[in-house]
Amino acid sequence: MKVTADRTVCVGAGMCAxxxxxxxxxxxxxLVTVLTVEPDDDSRAAALEAGMLCPSGALRVEE
Incomplete structure (x- = not known):
């Protein structure tokens, strides 16, 4: 899994955090900051959910 964020479209809703x-x-x-670009197994599901919940589409979570 790889996580990235586009801070230029982030609206600061905070759903990711x-x-x-x-x-x-x-x-x-x-604005969003990515703490780890490769989440561990315990954080994978939450990272995917955060990517779906982001209202601005600033997050990219790829498996």
Whole structure:
């Protein structure tokens, strides 16, 4: 699995950080930051869910 984020389209909703806190966080401006580009087995399902929940489509989670 590989996780990336496009901060230019991020709207700062925070769904990623709430859904997969081991994978995503937000900076001081509220924009997404990726904590790990290759989530471990325990975080994979949450990372996929976060990718589906992102309202701006800023996240890409590829298996």
């Amino acid at each position: 709430l859904t997969a806190p081991a994978v995503f966080d937000q900076d001081e401006e509220g």
